[in-house]
Amino acid sequence: MRESILRRDFLRLGAAGVVGASPSGWLLPRVALAAEGRAERPRSCIMLHMQGGMSQHHTFTVPELKAENAQVDTAVPGVKFCEYFPKLGARMNDICLIRGMSTGNSVHERARVLMHTGYNPNGTVGYPSVGNVASAELGPPDAELPNFVSVYAGADGLGSGPLHRNAPAYLGPKHAPVPVTDPARGIENLKTALGAGEFDEAAALLAEFEAPAQAARPSAAAAAHLANYKKALQLLRSDKMKAFDLDREPLRTRDAYGKTQFGKSLLLARRLVEAGVPFVEVTLDGWDDHGGAVNNIKRRAAYLDPTISLLIDDLKVRGLFDSTLVVMMSEFGRTPQLRDSGYNQTLGAGHYATAWTTWMAGCGVRGGTVVGKVDAKGGEVTDRPVNAQEFLATICRALRIDFRKEYLSKEGRPMTFLGPKAEPVKEAF
């Protein structure tokens, strides 16, 4: 279905002699490849979501004034990270650092919605998250594996409300994420209580029982039920489900990713991407460092820095880096030292959405790039602010997702993922 639409588009565009005529202008290369019979590796994304508000001051944008940390050189001359992230620094050649994040919302739950959907929640219209959109646009509808997996990497620090849930909104429930609450256990309820032979017998009886019921009382709901069970059985019996089983990874690799739930989550994410899952979101909760970020981030960096670096290397070794986007983001950053006493005397104590940092790597993103500058205190963006829609548009651009494609909401309102003004950060490519 998808293939045929692409093909039709290509023929029509080709006949008209138009280049880049899709609304956002990037569909053509993939269509052209498909038409030549050269399959390009499908694109994927691993989004590392640091829930709670990751301090930029103690990670990737140490301020000139009032810094609490030393800085380390990175692979790119003149670009420095916080001393806790030397290994990622050594991979700065692969990273596009966005230092001018300026998103305007510093309330946890609302800001998480904004950073995932591009919109502040308004209670009227529901918006899908970038992962839901990737599921709809990149995932083959008949894929054996889920098209969007959301992995919980645990909590390390102060919580800040419930885990963000990626509601598929107008895209429909089949684009909801499949949750993994423990990467060591994978998808729950995959093991049957019965032996394989006995289970197959019961499943065969169910199929026989189901057929006449479906014929006598056809309905969309009954058909959807049957489709769910077929897919569930397919999953149970699929070889591809091995992707969820970390025990199949050599001991050496498992050791390298380490014993933390975060490390295991990254290993799982890599295995899923390798098996063709288009979008994996890994959420590490606990970043709401109101008491000060420096010690908390030192503790987290001890496993974040080596494991994320390993993920990048691992993707490269496996030939996946050019087709896999790695994103590290949060709902906002943390306050610069605004005052010398009182609430904001500690660097990073408060929520701050005016000037903060995210980064992306892989999937055609230009490594070694720094987009945007902040002032000496790290409190204002002095060059190239990037808002939530531009951030998401950049992810879409890397994944070749047309973020201006029209969908219809239930009320018949035409919806696009991002608004008409959204443009990707062009410096990232």
Add this chain to the structure above:
Amino acid sequence: MRRALFCLAALLFPAVAAAAEPPKAPAFEADVLPVLNAHCLQCHGGVHQKNGLDLRTLAAVLKGGKSGAAVVPGKPDDSLLWQKLAKDEMPKTDNKVSDANKKVIREWIASGAKGAEKKAAAVVERPAGRPADVAKLIDKAIDDRLRAAKVPASPRAEDAEFLRRVYLDVVGKPPTAEQAAAFLGAADADKRAKLVDALLASEDYGRHLGERWVNVFYLATVNQSPRPPEPFKGWLAKQLNEGRGWDAVTRDVLTATGPIDDAPQGLFFYYNGDMNSQFAPKILAGNIGQVYLGVQLQCAECHDHPFSDWKQTDFWSLAAFFGQVARMESVENKNTPGVKERHLEVKPGKKPPAPLKDITISIPNDGEARNGGKKVPAGVLDGARLAADPTRSHRPPFAEWLTARDNRLFARAAVNRFWAHFFGRGFVNPLNDFGDHNAPSHPALLDELADEFVASGFDVRHLVRCVTLSDAYQRTSKIAPGNDKPGAEALFARMAPKVLTPEQLYDALCVALEVPEVAPPADPKKKPNPKLPPPPSPRSVFAAAFRGPGEADEPTELKLGVPHALRLMNDPAFNTGGKLAERVAAAAKSPGDAVDAMFLAVLSRRPTAAERTKFAAFVEKQKTPRDAHARVVWVLLNSSEFMLVP
């Protein structure tokens, strides 16, 4: 007998009896507006009015845009609208108007470009009808439409199908094996009506309908961790079981004041709050509009509605009634949850504030809505202003207006929702989109049932009786030749299979497995902490897991996904056969007996002969009877028949 009843009905309700209408000239609202909606209103509606042209109402069409009137009544060839459409100059997109629709537009202009006759709403002054008579009225209206459309109706459902349906619809759970056996074995010709009466008299009636109604709001909550809805559900269950009128219940909800412990219906305001659980007038206005008035006002929060003539000021006028409502916690700074008004009380010894000319609300100036900063006076949708006294709550006058016997929007929206509860779809769909642009499938019947609801004093039990006694409700959901074509579902030719809500599914699992709860066994190492609030019930944990994030329930749409299917298949809490498999293993004399007992317990019916043979053979092949029974229960529980209301 049947004939006599029809005559009686005709005497009682002449409007419906005369509903076979002769062919009429096309009318703007019913015939033309749907075409304009599909092709023109994107550019000439509430959001954009290109060239100054607005095509949403007849008056606006006749007024026209910068190029003059769009229509000259009686003269299609002189009418701009016709000229542009005829030559496909409009719409400019590829979405051209079909020849059939062009013909409609041309005939409409030629016949004088008329609108529908608007009848003034009359207050219903008659007594309520007898449920059986109203049921006949329902059937006449539905059957007339089916005949006209030449769509055959499916036959009356067998007792077992009716039994399972009416249990799930009225009390929210299927019958136990014992209840099913009793009903199926009874020879009483009137047993269906008696069963409806018995179900309506049980506490579970209020529990189920109350829960469904509270969930409409609870599931739409923007905040991701809303307060648990159980107190509100319990309160509404009590009101319904006591037989209070829907108007009075609604007034109590909208005017709730005080701590949640005393007025649990105040949770309504928590579910209409923003992300931080602060009560939000705009969310209240949007949801009250959708649920109690059946109109999509919420589109008018930021701009005039694109497809109907709701103005942005209509939305904010309604929101203005709720400008003073606030959480008790934020007003009193105590930890008692509840509903409070910001300046309701006049302090003793202080002069009361001067009366306001108008209650007003300001459109937020946040760059999202148009006209940010503009002050809008409180008002109801027909334009009337209600008296404003700053020392009193603004909500009671609004609630009185909303639930008045002559507010047809309220009665129709309620009847449409209750109808959809039973039939899986309303006369108007989506349920919250009444308006000239979206005509009801059975307009006269909807009006008649709304009148009946008013005449009965908004008695929900009466409405349920009328609906469930109709042949339309008692039809099988099996297709009959010729009634599975597209569009037939809107004619109610067969019963639409509905999806169990997560709560219904949980209760159905408990009934089928003959256990009080289905939940993983508690961890004996974990001791309950008396300082913490009690953990949520297994039922509410199950319901939360079986709904997607931000998902409302849709009656006929299955929203469960693969993770749920896997859980139902493989979670030991659901698939080891429960007490049912044990009971059957102890009591059944033969594999066939066992199969009979399990079908009755899980699906509320006896197996067909072919099913009995096949399942009995399966039972005999398994190693032990206990295993065999657990597996048969597994098959039945995982079937679509179990997951759907038949």
